[in-house]
Amino acid sequence: MVLNIIYFYILFFAICSSALGVILAPRMYMAVLSLFLLVCFTSLMYFSLNAIYLSVFQFILCGLILSAYIFLLLKKIGRINLGLKLAPASKIIMSSVFIILLATLSIMYFYQEFDNSLYAFFNTSVENSFDSVNFKNYLYPLSLIGIFVFVSATVLRAFLDSTLNKQPQKNEDKE
């Protein structure tokens, strides 16, 4: 019991610090490393919540593949050691105050509207939750998502190629 509490709080602070590391890192490679650590720590947290498949899936897809992809992209464009700058201090303070206010308001809203309990909000989703689920049932929508993504990526690429090729022509015309 005590070990569970310690385990939770260690993960809690590790996740919080790595998330802050992403947004406050002075160098780009540090931000990517923080993102990788964040993915690893959240995977461990899912593992402690019995979501074992999700934890392994997230570690492989986000931790190993996505982080490596970002890292390779940065290496390709030669910006791995790029110094990162933040917005002006006034903007940081204003946005932090605004977001904290938003969070406080949303917490108060939930607290008052749903009978002082977040469970009440999700009662409807708990009622029919005892039927069995097979992964096969989800393969069809998964393939649809894959096709949509492929089509949208192709259209987007064609669109970007055409707009980027038009820009230099315009500049040449001006000259």
Place this chain on the structure above:
Amino acid sequence: MIDIIFNIGLIHYLFLSLFLFMTGLIGVLISRNMLRAVMSLFIMTISVVLNFVAFGYYCDGTMEKVNMLSIFILILAVIQTVIALVILYKIYQANEYLDTEKIKDKEN
């Protein structure tokens, strides 16, 4: 107060999720580099998945549905991030930098 600290429940995970979401949102607002803004967006998605898993664990109990739906959310998040990275790469090829202020100056 001590009771809240030592009895780990749904509210702790919700607080962590809220913190992650706020961090991601602040990251999107304050970062000048677009790549870091994309990473902040990914943090926000991770917070949503964490929220979902915590509710599944404490309200549902059976984690099968939660696993399936969270994997879907995660796949969509990764696809969104990869598409954003491809767009950023194209922007970099056109402008040679990813700083929002510089791109704004260039447009003006």
